[in-house]
Amino acid sequence: MxxxxxxxxxxxxxxxxxxGDKSISHRSLMFAGLAVGESRITGLLEGEDVLATAAAMRAFGAQIERSADGIWTVYGAGVGSLLEPKQALDMGNSGTSTRLLMGLVASHAITATFIGDASLSGRPMKRVIDPLTQMGASIEASAGGTLPLMLRGAAPAVPITYRLPVASAQVKSAVLLAGLNTPGITRVIEPVPTRDHTERMLTGFGATVEVGEENGEKIIAIHCEADLMPCDVVVxxxxxxxxxxxxxxxxxxxxxxxxxxxxxxxxxxxxxxxxxxxxxxxxxxxxxxxxxxxxxxxxxxxxxxxxxxxxxxxxxxxxxxxxxxxxxxxxxxxxxxxxxxxxxxxxxxxxxxxxxxxxxxxxxxxxxxxxxxxxxxxxxxxxxxxxxxxxxxxxxxxxxxxxxxxxxxxxxxxxxxxxxxxxxxxxxxxxxxxxxxx
Missing domain, CATH: 3.65.10.10 (Enolpyruvate transferase domain)
Structure with a gap:
């Protein structure tokens, strides 16, 4: 201390x-790590939370390098081609890393174990576990639905339409990321708007994302895509x-x-x-x-x-x-x-x-x-x-x-x-x- x-x-x-913005930094590493080809990221936040995301994406097979001028270069593994991590993914204190990466794993035929520090291990994961389980993932969590937890992805996963019970950009993003490698169309209904970096950035990386409104509620739909395209990101x-x-x-x-x-x-x-x-x-x-x-x-x-x-x-x-x-x-x-x-x-x-x-x-x-x-x-x-x-x-x-x-x-x-x-x-x-x- x-x-x-x-x-x-x-x-x-x-x-x-x-x-750099933490939310955008996390997502730029994840989406570049899923794209096929070289992406460059300028202005990345180099805090411990974002570095935990970088380490996890490397474990999934992405090549991630930082140059002396602070620019990060990412060669993605490709949607559908994630490698199974050889050891537990240590998320440190980062709830964003944990919940979004759980979504990634959920629709890939791999198993990953997520661990974190004392603070993160007390935070609720059930809000992400519920929709990902509906999509076919198998999740064994600690008592109370917390970390450590082990997630076995489903291949193929099942597309769902999921109404968010709490206003959470992390839960929305987890479901949309699972939808990237799920046949058909995965939808999230958002009664209360939350931060929309995932929708904006996935579109920038070439995903097919539709955002509409019905009965005053926002509906985000993501189509299963074979590839994301590399993208240069200024955070x-x-x-x-x-x-x-x-x-x-x-x-x-x-x-x-x-x-x-x-x-x-x-x-x-x-x-x-x-x-x-x-x-x-x-x-x-x-x-x-x-x-x-x-x-x-x-x-x-x-x-x-x-x-x-x-x-x-x-x-x-x-x-x-x-x-x-x-x-x-x-x-x-x-x-x-x-x-x-x-x-x-x-x-x-x-x-x-x-x-x-x-x-x-x-x-x-x-x-x-x-x-x-x-x-x-x-x-x-x-x-x-x-x-x-x-x-x-x-x-x-x-x-x-x-x-x-x-x-x-x-x-x-x-x-x-x-x-x-x-x-x-x-x-x-x-x-x-x-x-x-x-």
């Missing part, structure tokens, strides 16, 4: 560039990583920070919308499109924030950003209320309980409810917890980084008990924070 104390060091200034900056700096610059007086090359996919831009509702001063500079994804530079200046009732319908578009939004709410004027956030209880940690405890220790007024938090803000005053208030990250990178931001607006500083989990998603976080506050 590596503890660190974060304290007020002055406004955030200058220009920073956050690492935009991760909006979930930019979120910590968007909030920090919004709540630290005097800040004027530009965050370059941020992906603004509408299914991921919920935090931007909510912060603006609260009064944040965030401008999109040089908006453009890169590889089918909207991108812009974000100029964020300090502005007094006001508490709001957050519409639960926006949750899927910012599910990973709520921990740092709670920090913004703690400094706003009035009360911010959130609801419909049951999903946060089954992330890397129970993020509702973890953030309620951490913010309370830092001096915030927080009420925890079954599906959300109510936070009574300070009206712009710094948090007045005990000196060097010690908070638990619970092996959760987003809790650690959110409380780092809280430390910037506290009178006594905030000590995060373990910052090492930050490397799973944002290995340059500490350096960028030091650069922006220098």
């Amino acid at each position: 590596i503890s660190h104390t974060f304290a007020h060091t002055g406004p955030l200034k200058g220009t920073i560039r956050v690492p 935009p900056g991760d909006p979930s990583s930019a979120a910590f700096f968007m909030v920090a610059a919004s709540i630290v007086p005097g800040s004027d920070l530009t965050i370059m090359n941020v992906g603004l996919n509408p299914t991921r831009a919920g935090l931007l919308h909510v912060l603006r509702q609260m009064g944040a001063d965030i401008k999109e500079v040089n908006p453009r499109e890169v590889g089918g994804e909207p991108v812009a530079d974000l100029r964020v200046r300090y502005a007094p924030l006001s508490g709001i009732d957050v519409d639960p319908a926006i949750a899927p578009a910012m599910i990973d950003e709520f921990p740092v939004l709670f920090v913004a709410a703690a400094i706003a004027s009035g009360t911010t209320r959130t609801s419909g956030l049951d999903e946060l209880r089954v992330k890397e940690s129970d993020r509702l309980a973890a953030m309620a405890a951490a913010l309370t220790a830092a001096g915030a007024q927080v009420e925890e409810h079954e599906d959300g938090l109510s936070i009574h803000g300070t009206g712009g005053e710094p948090l007045r917890g005990t000196a060097n208030a010690r908070v638990k990250s619970l092996l959760d990178h987003r809790i650690a980084m959110s409380m780092a931001v809280a430390g910037l607006v506290s009178t006594g500083g905030v000590e995060v008990d373990d910052i090492s989990p930050i490397n799973t998603s944002f290995p340059t976080f500490m350096g960028l924070l030091a650069e922006a506050t220098a």
Whole structure:
């Protein structure tokens, strides 16, 4: 464990560039690893989660190399031609890697065992196990439907039409990836929209994907394809990583920070919308499109924030950003209320309980409810917890980084008990924070 104390060091200034989008990085390695031929990936996030995906795709037969200039070259194994891994696939802390790769294996005649760290091994996999079992895969999981688990793929798998019981881009993606090597058409019905990188990127790699709507619900259909085509991918900056700096610059007086090359996919831009509702001063500079994804530079200046009732319908578009939004709410004027956030209880940690405890220790007024938090803000005053208030990250990178931001607006500083989990998603976080506050 590596503890660190974060304290007020002055406004955030200058220009920073956050690492590549984690969701797109995972998928670019997977889809390039399934394509026949050479793909090149620029801007890949080189955090531990994405490297777990790279290691797994190598185990399935893809050739993946990183050059000195940071460009990754992938020679794919081909849909239908995955090799059986010689040993268990260690997913570390990555739920995305696990659930999407389970979908890949489900329609191939191979067996794979998935293992992970203590945090990942407590996360629910039944939501993926259910549809993949319907498609013919055989899955033996640990008690409670968790890792470690062994998955035997079906060949041929059975196409299904699956209605998502929870809003989850990972479950949707797992079913669609299984559908890549399943005869016929596999469909997913999505009552609540979730991030759509899988649909956009599979289309870019040459898959036949149809997106329609029926009775107000989104329907995504994927046709069985023999081959994906290689593709060069430029990964935009991760909006979930930019979120910590968007909030920090919004709540630290005097800040004027530009965050370059941020992906603004509408299914991921919920935090931007909510912060603006609260009064944040965030401008999109040089908006453009890169590889089918909207991108812009974000100029964020300090502005007094006001508490709001957050519409639960926006949750899927910012599910990973709520921990740092709670920090913004703690400094706003009035009360911010959130609801419909049951999903946060089954992330890397129970993020509702973890953030309620951490913010309370830092001096915030927080009420925890079954599906959300109510936070009574300070009206712009710094948090007045005990000196060097010690908070638990619970092996959760987003809790650690959110409380780092809280430390910037506290009178006594905030000590995060373990910052090492930050490397799973944002290995340059500490350096960028030091650069922006220098």
